[in-house]
Amino acid sequence: MLSVQGVSVGYGDAPAVLREISVMVRPGRLLALTGSSGAGKTTLLNAMAGLLRPQQGTVTVDGQPLRDRDHAVEQRIVLIPQDNGLAPILTAAENLQVALVADGVTPPEALRQTAATLDQLGLSDQADQLVEELSGGQQQRTAVARGLALRGGVLLADEVTSELDAGNRQRVLDLLRDEARRGTAVVFATHDPEVAAACEAELHLVEGRAEIVRD
Template sequence: MTMADIVETTGGPEQDRPLYRAAGVTRTYTQKGRIVKALTGVDLQILPGEFVTIQGPTGGGKSTLLQLLGALDTPSTGSLLLDGRELSSASAKELARIRAEEIGFVFQGFNLIPTLTAAENVDMALEPLHLDREERRKRVAAALSHVGLDDRVDHLPTELSGGQQQRVAIARAIVKRPRVLLADEPTGNLDESMRDEILTLLQFLCAEGITIIVVTHDSAVARRATRRLRLTKGVVQDITK
């Protein structure tokens, strides 16, 4: 079965307003007694259904920005809206709800639990949603099928290739049916062939309406996006060509 057979394109949502809107966002923190200005004034809009990549030098603020977009952290100053809701002043409880229900995360290191099967790793993402057992089972099966791993549901991570492990991680991210998927160097541990497979999968998910935001150092990854951003010294530039 090919990925085209697995993924049914349904089209993206109405792009009537930005999904994310950042205005004057800064993030400053203290590290070993010194002040670090990770973001110095980010102005940014991301529309629903976009595939956006963020590039830039090490230490330029890419991971910090991704943490803010993922409601894992809040700005020091400025405004950051997700679908019109102000994240910078949201309560810890509300930020946790947003992370649990609306945002999927994928990382370079896969972050799978080695003692759990593929299905069990994916199921972990559903724990905060308080679904019944049958609904969870259906969602897990559908998510793994969506990424082409119908025949690997009972395999442990050590029994899977790097590309398959990243597919499990993506299934875990999409099983809760998020509006946005944030990925930090998702192809960094993969060879060229596996990288292209993961990028094709992300493009299919974007075509279905999930907003994809990827931090990457790889220009081959960035070229697959619909928008390319560069973050240098805490400031964002749109370099889409």
Template sequence: MRLDHITYVAGRTLLDDVSVSFPAGKVTALSGPSGSGKTTLLSIAGGLLQATSGTAELGSGPDGQGGQDMWTGSGDPRPEVAFVLQVYGLVPILSARENVSIALRARGASPADADEAAEAALARFGIADLGERQVEELSGGQMQRVACARGFVVGAGVLLADEPTSELDEGNRGVVLAELREEAARGAVVVVATHDPAVVEACDLHIALDEGRVVQ
């Protein structure tokens, strides 16, 4: 994936001429202080936002060019994109398993197959026993792991995770990082926005933002 000369203005300039590559098969850390533009850049990379100027493409060539424009015109991500949102984005009236299963049902999976895969995805993050719990009954860390399970379960070609370990202890952080590596190992583009130096250290590549510009 390649983002070229991305600028995004919403009242003020949130991203200023940012050009970065996110290669398949690698885990890329996107770091920076609060307000540096990490979430905005992920949103443009995944097709949730349209850049004010510049291009975001998922390409098949070695330079990432000549591929699909990530912005489809609707604000909905392409089917090959999955997000782990910083705000979790879970449905409070559904159980943990249903929140994961719904991601597969939306892609055409049968209810039975979706539920089975959801159980396996929850198990990847050590919360298989919480499948029947309503989201509102879960702790922040448990909700974060459910959000990870939902993002990972679809086996997307592009996985964009926004602070996926912010509520987790060291052990569970390690579990999430290991699963991110598994997604990259199968050939996915994996990008992790984080403020945690330990997460940055565990990634293959590192891009730092500050005030909407690449600084590293």
């Protein structure tokens, strides 16, 4: 279980962007992280992913303080970043395969899992296209496919439906819900009220503080 307790986060010597945030990210549930642009959604996800060290408070995984991103990866915390984090000079399939092999999957199994996951996202026809040739929505779905293929215990998704049409948005939501049913703790940062309403719980950020809307 991922736990955020009394966390304040900032950048450099600037005042904290988020102050005294506490939330439990429970396995088997979708937690919507909402708030206006600039409210700190990405900042909080980065702290949960080990990319930002809190100025105060703690982020723990199964009771262990989260040290850094390498430790987060060891603890099976998968981040799908807002900028998708894909290698533009690789194909959609290669982006998944490289991540899977680096995660210890054998090359033949990585090929199989890549094909299956891209198919789930409706991307089979784009598997051999370079990422830089894909549309923004296709890149988002490729990033989601990579995140799902890695099978984390915690999945952090940052605005991963912002460029999708209604059909593909629902497809991604359904797949994230399936991940939660598998026992994954899913945190979904979004500005879309319909997406937030589809999640079991909601944490709303406003003026650097957090309000639990649904739990």
